[in-house]
Amino acid sequence: MKTTLTTTALGLVLAAGAAGAQELRFMCYQDGSECAAWGAQMATFEAENPGISVIVDEVPYASIIESLPVQLEVGEGPDLARVTDYGGLARFMLDVRPYVSDADAIEARYGQSLAWARVGDNNADGIYNIVDQLTATGGFANKTLFDQAGVEMPGAGATWAQWAEASRAVRDAVGVDFAMAIDRTGHRFAGPAMSYGAAYFDANGDPILVDDGFRTFAEQFVAWHEDGTLARDVWAGAGGGTYQDAAAEFINANLVMYYSGSWQIGRFGRDIGDAFDWVATGGICGPVACTGMPGGAGIVGFKQTEHPEAVGKLMEFMARDEVQGAVLAQTRNIPANSVLQEQGIAYQDVSDDVKAALTTFAASIPTFADSAYALQGYANNRAIYTSTPARITQAIVGELSLEDALTRLDADIAEAIAQ
Amino acid sequence: MLKTLATQAYDGAFNLFERPMLALQRLFGQSRIAWVFLLPNLLIFGLFTFLPIILNFVFATTGGDRILLADRPFVGTEHFASLLDCESYFDPNSCHRDLFWRAVGNTGWFVLMQVGFMILFSLITALILNRDIVLRGFFRAVFFYPVLLSPVVVALIWKWILQRNGVLNAGLEGAGFGTVNWLLEADWAFFWVVFVSIWCNMGFYVLILLAGLQSIPSDVYEAAEMDGTPRWRSLWRITLPLLMPTMLVVMVLSVIRAVQAFDEIYVLTGGGPGSATTLLIQYIYDVGFATRPRLYGLAAAASLLMAGVLFVLTMMQLAATRKQSGDN
Incomplete structure (x- = not known):
């Protein structure tokens, strides 16, 4: 009897743990070191959000362009991805506005690039994408x-x-x-x-x-x-x-x-x-x-995720000034975040050529x-x-x-x- | 002792399966038991061959850019009509789907040139390798080696050779000749696509023809030699007729493979310059997967048309084989 009770209790604890654990898959492509930079930030996010873990799957850009849309079309695919085709993927994107604590802050910082995903049937005030690499x-x-x-x-x-x-x-x-x-x-x-x-x-x-x-x-x-x-x-x-x-x-x-x-x-x-x-x-x-x-690459969540709230938390984390700043300093990209545009980025280990080019673009x-x-x-x-x-x-x-x-x-x- | 043990093990294994087999036979009857054994293969074949063919038909008769069948409206033969809408099939510019007809034309030329020259070179190579030459084993391995390489690797190697600053141009320049942009001029690009395709596939067909040559009884040649028959006549009157069944197999296989050519060409030229080396499979890939919106229905219709042509060609070749077997 005692053994049965112990086994049942252990089973319930394990089941509860499994139910509480939320694993997010983040499909990421990189021009330079973007996936590695985001991967390094995930430890901080996971420490701030116990019970949510993020796995960064690095894939070639061709997979984002060719495989991801097909996966999403059949209801499969990752919870989040780093993409450039906002118009083509718009109908699969998750509006994380209900899941973020300070939508106004995101709107104020990323307003111009948020509009790129507000197409088709997407909400006119939805938050669908956090652009981490503005390009020109x-x-x-x-x-x-x-x-x-x-x-x-x-x-x-x-x-x-x-x-x-x-x-x-x-x-x-x-x-x-x-x-x-x-x-x-x-x-x-x-x-x-x-x-x-x-x-x-x-x-x-x-x-x-x-x-x-x-x-x-x-x-x-x-x-x-x-x-x-x-x-x-x-x-x-x-x-x-x-x-x-x-x-x-x-x-x-x-x-x-x-x-x-x-x-x-x-x-x-x-x-x-x-x-x-x-x-x-x-x-x-x-x-x-x-x-x-x-143009620019950005992180988007997808509707078919089983953890929309966790996706919202992660995207809000990724939108934060200090997180974006740290990633951009490492990846040497131009910020879409207006606050960082004004402040400037302390790019790490860059030559004068690179610094001048970033400024010009x-x-x-x-x-x-x-x-x-x-x-x-x-x-x-x-x-x-x-x-x-x-x-x-x-x-x-x-x-x-x-x-x-x-x-x-x-x-x-x-x-x-x-x- | 060892033999006795082996016999006992065999008997044991036989007895292990005997009872369930007998039970199955009683359940289904002797005439239907064969289907039980065929079932696993039929299921795999049905799932991975017949179902995709049926799905292909469904996609070809539905429209839109969605992949789920429920989201795809029925359009009947619209895709086929669109593909076949031409004022003149010999002038792609007069066709609604000009790129499809360019791909059809390119594929036709590619099959003619690639299959024709490949069979010719394979035959010559097989005839030489069938003779008692020095380092025969080595040369047989050399000719077969490219078959073992991935088509992508083959294409990359040849791209390094043929590109503007590649090995070939460096050699030409070193020898005092002018250089050519081999992959940027339409005619040259097409030539190299055929050449590379022959280079990487020829070894396989050489091997088949070699096996065919070795199956010809040597006493026929000995009799011809005793009659003083010249070598060219032996080739024409003995070797080629007796090799014809093997040649037909080679032809069927190489035509099917040539129509399906894609990977090495895609890596070597990307179908360019323009559409000069775009074959049917690449057209289907481009329309279905590489461009936006993804026209799955059009791609499926094009693939069915291609399958139809392939089916007719194969039937014609098989009929020729049967006729020849009958003649013999």
Whole structure:
């Protein structure tokens, strides 16, 4: 009898413990050291919240883009994830406003980026995402190559045409392979296209893609591929909507000017070291504007979680100034948190190149066009980002005339939106 | 002693299964007991082969970008009609789904070139390796080695060789020749895709053809030699006809494999430049998984059309095999 009672009591204690323990799975990708940085913060969170444990599952970015949506679609997947596709994942996201103690503080700090997930049927005042890495597209220039070539580097406010001319002059003088390169994605294409006058949305906020501005930049873009100004290897070196960058060429000092984004800063700081001097160019101007594209990775919770309250607590913890500050200092990213933007981040062990680049990119974000923010928050932006390289590349390699490529691009986007 | 022990162990094991087997036989009857043994395999086959095929049909006839069937509206043959909507099937630009028809055209050319040249080179290699040459064992291993490599590894190796600053261009430059952007010019990219595919698959078919060559009785050649038959005539009149059943097996396998080619090409060229090396499987992957929104229905319809073509091709080849067996 005594044995039975003891066993039953032990069983009840174990069962109660199991019921009380909440394990959160956090699917995380990283450009540099983001997952490791968040992993280090979890000990503090778990100490503050006994009974909640967090497992950080580090995955490649491709898993976030390709596998996560399918998992969520069938009701599976992690409790939280670090994502960039807010529009595409919006319908799976958990509004943690009911579970946070100070929603106003989060709103005050992350208001602009919170809007990116308030799309579709999501609540207009919902808290769905805590952006831990604000990004901006922009250029990087190899200063050493400019110095060697004796060519003056275009300054702040320089135009795309000026950068093209200067980069070609440097390439020809020093004998590297490439003058300029732009990452193969519609996201990177959008900034310069807007600078050339592409609106992307009409006055009612409905998407339009191929307008005069878009067409003008597309013509220039194809022409620069034809005359060798832009590295053909990047856009013509792949098919479909496949993403391709030119970071390796820039790191190997084989490229004069590279248009990518602030997420490359950490990698350049690490891989280039003191091999050569490089600078961030800041916004590059077209005839109409000088905008890049904002963006950023952030942590979101998902509706299918069994522990929404715990997810809310974790996201509020991640949003805290000192926690974000510690993670950003380690990951060398630009804060989305407005308080930290004002205070500045004490980045750890960074070179002068990296520090200057972070400052330049951070300063460029407030100058971006409204349409750039609208596109970033647009639910179907991924369709634009993948269709653009697929069709523009067809014009670059001569499979389609530019006119036909743009017609097809418009049709692709119209179909995607209709879905 | 050892033999007695083994016999006893065998008898013991036999007796262990005898009773339950007899009970099963009594329960189902002798004519139906075979189904009991087939059931595990049928279940696995049904779950992992037939069910996905049925699901593929369901996805092909439903629309939207949702994955759960309950959320997908029935659209009938809309996806098939969209894929087949063309003014001229020989001009992809006139088609509603131009990329699909480019992929169809590329796949057709790829199958023709890859299968044709692969069988030719495999046959020549097998004929050489079947002769009594120096280091025959070594060369047989060398030709088979690429088959053991992962297609992704093969593609990465060749990418390092063929890229702008790759080994091939370095060699050409060193020898005083000009360099070529092998993977950025559409025709060259297609050539290298075919070449790499042949390089990494040929060893498998060489092995099959070698087995076929070795199964030809040597006395036939001896008789021909005694009659003074020239070597080329022996090849034409004896080797090739007797090797034809093996060649058909090789053809069926290589056509199916060529139509399904994806991984090494995806890594080597990404389907580019433009869509120059995009084959059907990559089109299906792009439409279903890589672009937004994910058009599962369209991808499923495209895969069914491809399966239909493959089925017809395989049936034609099997019919040819049967006809030849009948002739023989």
